[in-house]
Amino acid sequence: MLSVPIVSPSPNATIACGIILPLVAGVLVALRFYCRHSVQRVPLLVDDWVTIPAWIFLTGMGTCLVLGMVYPNPKRSSRLILRLLGVRRRAFAYPSPQPLPSQNPATFSAPEIILNRQLEFAVQLLQLPAISCVKLSFLFFYKRVFCTPATTARIIIIWTTITLSAIWGIAFFFGFLFVCGTDFVAFWGIPLRFNAHCHRLLAENIWLSSSDFVLDVLVFIIPLPLIWKLHMSMTRKLALLTIFAVGALTLAASATRMIIYVNAVQSLKKAYKSSKTNNLTITTGLYWTTFECGLGLIASCLPPLYILLKQFWNKVFASNASLSEVKAQGKQQF
DSSP states (O other): OOOOOOOOOOHHHHHHHHHHHHHHHHHHHHHHHHIIIIISOOOOOHHHHTHHHHHHHHHHHHHHHHHTTEEOOGGGOOOHHHHHHOEEOOSSSSOOOOOOTTSOGGGOOOHHHHHHHHHHHHHHHHHHHHHHHHHHHHHHHHHHHHOOTTOHHHHHHHHHHHHHHHHHHHHHHHHHHTTTTTOGGGGGSOHHHHHHHOTTHHHHHHHHHHHHHHHHHHHHHSHHHHHTTSSSOHHHHHHHHHHHHTHHHHHHHHHHHHHHHHHHHHHHHHHHHTTOOOHHHHHHHHHHHHHHHHHHHHHHHTGGGHHHHHHHHHHHHHHHHHHHHHHHHHHHHO
16 A cells, blocks of 8 residues: 555644534535525425535534634633633644653553544544435435436446445444444543554554545446436536536545545554554544545535526626626717
């Protein structure tokens, strides 16, 4: 496997990812519902409804990233405003605290490490229903647009991918939930306890990122040949392909996450063998996980917004045409 350096996001980039992606995705989900209900006046279907839990889980992931940087700690300050705003914590995007020479690395812990592992556990669980719902939104949209009773092969392909995506999400969710067996606290416990109970974590991360990328490739390529078979003008086909091409960004993020996870596992294996952890490496993995999920949700909302985008551009072109006509008439008068 190609080894690439793991570049951890900066503290500001980590906070921005946790805030901006859920906000943008939330706006697009709301616009999707507005377009379907008020503009197109059609019933809301599965591909619409699953974007709501996807956005809720994405918001939870973003909240975890922010909490890793700015976490309320009233003991450090008695001022109300600082309690409300929180004080900076270094659970994410900062190097892990290291034990002193007199301390045993196998039993060493620190508040930043504990918070890092607790939030990692939360993001790992939140990402699976979030990413699964994003995939299902795409797939049910394909089923609605491309499938008819006469297209048996398409129906089989799309329903098979829907089933695989659902099973994938459920299986990995429970796999991560019980990655330390029933000793959940071991995930953020001392290294000795973590290594004893959570030894499957690194392998599970590789399987997750690799299988997620394979499913993303399937979800991305399914509509490409089908668009050309739609009965519409070449301009509309190209416009639809352009919108679907935004999904390529999600695919790129998924590929990036897979490469980072594989290299991160090698880095963490060395850290865990020496009874240490690596907050920077964990931050990078969670950052790209949130980034992929946010981009995926944004991309899944763009095809249904095609009508809204088309109306917007028609108004812009009509306005420009009217303005040009007024200018031409003014020149003729003079």
